[in-house]
Amino acid sequence: MKLSEGVEWAIHACALLAAVPPRAALPTRKLAEFFDLPLAYLAKHLQRLSNAGIVIARKGPRGGYALARPAREISLLDIVEAIEGRSPCFSCTEIRRRGPSGAPATAYRRPCGIARAMWKAEKAWRAELARVSLREIQAMGLAETPAAQVKKATAWMETALS
Amino acid sequence: MKLSEGVEWAIHACALLAAVPPRAALPTRKLAEFFDLPLAYLAKHLQRLSNAGIVIARKGPRGGYALARPAREISLLDIVEAIEGRSPCFSCTEIRRRGPSGAPATAYRRPCGIARAMWKAEKAWRAELARVSLREIQAMGLAETPAAQVKKATAWMETALS
DNA sequence: TATAAACGGATGAAATTTGTCCATAACAGA
DNA sequence: TCTGTTATGGACAAATTTCATCCGTTTATA
Ligand code: SF4
Ligand code: SF4
Numbered sequence: 264m265k266l267s268e269g270v271e272w273a274i275h276a277c278a279l280l281a282a283v284p285p286r287a288a289l290p291t292r293k294l295a296e297f298f299d300l301p302l303a304y305l306a307k308h309l310q311r312l313s314n315a316g317i318v319i320a321r322k323g324p325r326g327g328y329a330l331a332r333p334a335r336e337i338s339l340l341d342i343v344e345a346i347e348g349r350s351p352c353f354s355c356t357e358i359r360r361r362g363p364s365g366a367p368a369t370a371y372r373r374p375c376g377i378a379r380a381m382w383k384a385e386k387a388w389r390a391e392l393a394r395v396s397l398r399e400i401q402a403m404g405l406a407e408t409p410a411a412q413v414k415k416a417t418a419w420m421e422t423a424l425s
Numbered sequence: 426m427k428l429s430e431g432v433e434w435a436i437h438a439c440a441l442l443a444a445v446p447p448r449a450a451l452p453t454r455k456l457a458e459f460f461d462l463p464l465a466y467l468a469k470h471l472q473r474l475s476n477a478g479i480v481i482a483r484k485g486p487r488g489g490y491a492l493a494r495p496a497r498e499i500s501l502l503d504i505v506e507a508i509e510g511r512s513p514c515f516s517c518t519e520i521r522r523r524g525p526s527g528a529p530a531t532a533y534r535r536p537c538g539i540a541r542a543m544w545k546a547e548k549a550w551r552a553e554l555a556r557v558s559l560r561e562i563q564a565m566g567l568a569e570t571p572a573a574q575v576k577k578a579t580a581w582m583e584t585a586l587s
Numbered sequence: 588t589a590t591a592a593a594c595g596g597a598t599g600a601a602a603t604t605t606g607t608c609c610a611t612a613a614c615a616g617a
Numbered sequence: 618t619c620t621g622t623t624a625t626g627g628a629c630a631a632a633t634t635t636c637a638t639c640c641g642t643t644t645a646t647a
Binding site: 268270278339348355359363366373376379380389391392402403416419 | 427460461528533546562574
Binding site for chain 4: 427452453454468469471472475482483484485486487488489490
């Protein structure tokens with residue numbers, strides 16, 4: 264029950280992309296540099312964000328990634344699902360069918376109470392994630408990082424885009 | 426973000442133990458037989474339930490496992506946490522500290538918005554699991570399995586306990 | 588045309604999960 | 618007290634998943 268650490272990378276990357284001025288783009292190389300992450304692997308995660316339509320990719324010189332829509336319209340759930348996938352974290356192997364008192368699949372009409380309860384809980388988790396937008400994440404991030412770091416980051420962004 | 430399948434095993438095992446008459450106990454061997462699961466590995470999971478105080482073990486002949494308290498007082502969360510542990514599924518590696526605009530740990534007072542949002546969602550998941558008791562699981566299971574299977578299972582239980 | 592970047596498949600390394608085995612301790616019944 | 622039965626927990630092996638790198642191709646810019 265561990266989220267892959269790529270989720271953390273992706274959220275941070277999106278939060279940084281949210282601070283990129285319109286029409287500009289940040290290439291993988293710059294994102295990896297900013298967070299000191301392995302370039303090739305981070306690229307895989309950005310690809311997923313791209314495939315999920317969260318981020319737009321531009322190939323070629325001066326290319327890179329930019330948010331596909333306003334940060335307000337991107338939820339944490341969007342990002343998490345882009346990286347982790349949409350399959351439920353509880354998957355049953357139908358063990359009730361096995362053993363001495365089991366029966367063929369036809370005997371059981373609908374998923375059992377166990378599966379339903381687990382899925383309901385997972386739904387609550389996803390709903391909570393859907394409620395927070397990248398915009399809020401960005402705002403919180405700005406509020407909680409020391410002024411000196413914000414300044415450094417802003418300066419870094421300028422040189423990265425030039 | 427996959428729950429280990431041991432969770433499914435443990436919930437089913439507990440649900441079956443809920444149907445064991447008071448003062449009796451089901452040994453690992455019987456539980457493994459009922460669900461057609463690898464005995465040695467199932468034993469590991471039952472041990473975890475035992476260590477978590479969900480189930481009590483009795484060694485020796487006519488020993489085995491029984492619920493440690495009424496099914497009404499055992500929640501799905503209890504079982505899930507016994508198997509999966511209590512550590513949060515989102516763990517941050519503090520990547521904000523790294524890279525060109527990073528800063529030493531002292532600069533950041535409290536966990537960032539990302540981590541807080543992820544933890545809040547996880548809390549919602551756990552809360553939902555805490556709301557459903559083993560009693561309800563048992564009742565749902567009884568209601569949804571065909572009468573023929575219930576009969577078979579009851580008969581099996583009698584011979585298993587004798 | 589030369590260069591910079593994303594894309595995606597193949598592959599390898601590391602970590603985790605899944606599963607087995609065994610020695611030991613506790614217990615019930617004869 | 619003796620014997621067989623059961624849980625306990627550690628060590629170990631196999632399988633699967635995650636983490637990470639590499640490379641050939643495609644696309645776009647100047
Ligand atoms: S009874 Fe429910 S949890 Fe168990 S195997 Fe069937 S669907 Fe899965
Ligand atoms: S900014 Fe938040 S999510 Fe990112 S490393 Fe720090 S605490 Fe973790």
